[in-house]
Amino acid sequence: MPQDDLTQAHSAPDASAPYYVPGGDEIPLFMAAWHSRLPVMLTGPTGCGKTRFVSHMAHRLGRPLITVACHEDLFASDLIGRYLLKGDETIWTDGPLTQAVRSGAICYLDEIVEARKDTTVVIHPLSDDRRRMTLDKKGEALNAHPDFMLVISYNPGYQSILKDLKPSTRQRFVTIAFDYPEAEKEAQIVAGEGAIDMEAARRLVRLAHRIRNIREHGLAEGAGTRLLIHAARLMKNGIPAQRACEAAVCMPLTDDERLLRTLFELIGDIF
Numbered sequence: 013m014p015q016d017d018l019t020q021a022h023s024a025p026d027a028s029a030p031y032y033v034p035g036g037d038e039i040p041l042f043m044a045a046w047h048s049r050l051p052v053m054l055t056g057p058t059g060c061g062k063t064r065f066v067s068h069m070a071h072r073l074g075r076p077l078i079t080v081a082c083h084e085d086l087f088a089s090d091l092i093g094r095y096l097l098k099g100d101e102t103i104w105t106d107g108p109l110t111q112a113v114r115s116g117a118i119c120y121l122d123e124i125v126e127a128r129k130d131t132t133v134v135i136h137p138l139s140d141d142r143r144r145m146t147l148d149k150k151g152e153a154l155n156a157h158p159d160f161m162l163v164i165s166y167n168p169g170y171q172s173i174l175k176d177l178k179p180s181t182r183q184r185f186v187t188i189a190f191d192y193p194e195a196e197k198e199a200q201i202v203a204g205e206g207a208i209d210m211e212a213a214r215r216l217v218r219l220a221h222r223i224r225n226i227r228e229h230g231l232a233e234g235a236g237t238r239l240l241i242h243a244a245r246l247m248k249n250g251i252p253a254q255r256a257c258e259a260a261v262c263m264p265l266t267d268d269e270r271l272l273r274t275l276f277e278l279i280g281d282i283f
Contacts, residue, residue, distance in 0.1 A: 032061070032068035033201050038188050042069050045186045046161050051139040053182065054165040056190030059236015061201075062165045065190070066120045075159055076117040078108045082127035088134045091121075092147060104150055109134065113145050116159030124164040125177055132181050138162055139184040195221065198237055206244020212253065215282050216240045219257060222278045223265070230271055235261050253283040 045052050046069075054062045063079070070077035080091065091109035095102045112119035121127070121135070137144045143156040164185065166177065192198060195217050203213035217240065224234035239261045246256035262275040 029071040030064060030067040031201075031204060032064055033193065033197055033204075035061075035190070035193050035197065038065065038190070039069070039072075041186070041188055043073075046073060049143065049158070049161075051162040051164070051185045053177075053185035053187045054163065054190060055168055055187060056165075057167055057192065057236060058233050059238035060190045060192050061237060062190050063120070063122060066118065066163055066165075070118045073118070075161070076112075076115065077120060078112045078117050079120045079122060080108050082121055082123045082125075082131075084126055084128065086127040086131065088128070088130040091131060091134055092145075095149065109138075110145065110147065110154070112162075113138065113154050113156045113160050116157030118161045118163060121162070121164045123166055125166045132178070135162060135164075136181070136184065139181075192220070192224070192234070192237060198240070201237060202240045202244050205241040207248045208244045212247065213240075213244065215253070216243055216257070216261075219261065219278060219282050222282070223261070223275060226274065230268060231265055233265060235265065239264060254279050257283065 042052060042065075054065070056062055066079075067077060080086070089107070091107045093105050093107040093110050096105050097103075106114065109119050109121075111117065121131075124131070134145070137146070138156060138160075139162055143160070145154045145156065146152075147154065168176075193201060195214075198220070199210060199213040199217045202208070202216055203210050206213065220235040220237075220240055223231070243253075243256045243260035246260055247253055251259075257279045258276060262272060262279065265275070266272060
């Protein structure tokens with residue numbers, strides 16, 4: 013796609029697309045990757061907007077989106093498909109990845125490292141120049157639809173060394189790194205998504221920044237933008253700010269009573 017077209021696509025967002033506030037050049041970069049038929053890897057902390065970004069981009073590109081939440085019991089066959097008994101017949105049923113390959117959808121494998129290792133055997137030939145998938149049980153080889161795109165995500169800061177992507181997998185993907193938005197932009201997102209005023213949104217963002225700064229004291233994760241939006245929506249529906257923050261921001265982060273006391277004190281300082 014010509015660069016002028018990429019710039020135009022970036023500067024003229026569809027008002028009906030899922031709400032998303034860009035943090036940098038991720039939109040034109042994703043656009044360029046899609047038009048170049050390159051797979052994309054999104055990295056960043058939980059709740060920073062990776063999944064919303066993929067939904068936004070699928071809408072912009074006019075492509076269906078198939079999302080798979082990866083977990084330790086996810087086998088390659090769950091992605092590819094399997095034969096199932098229906099009545100007296102054995103019928104092949106495509107898995108979500110195969111559906112995307114056939115139809116030209118964007119397939120988003122969220123938290124890919126949580127899946128079993130045999131899934132990489134499936135995605136490798138789809139994430140290089142072959143763009144090909146083999147259905148061994150059917151004896152069928154599929155060339156990916158021209159509009160097919162593979163997108164994966166993971167949180168490098170959260171994963172242990174036992175759950176990481178091999179270099180041979182990482183190097184197949186264009187990587188877009190995400191982080192929490194800068195403060196004013198994050199407040200804009202929270203106000204827009206949570207339907208609250210900007211001053212309240214700024215206070216929620218200040219709370220999140222304070223929490224993110226104490227991660228080294230035992231929190232596995234910082235307070236993501238998603239949690240702030242949850243608190244904002246509770247506030248919009250009549251829950252007092254402190255209680256909304258306790259329920260939607262602090263308690264999802266930890267069960268440790270000492271840490272919770274510290275977090276509740278932060279809420280009291282800000283609200």
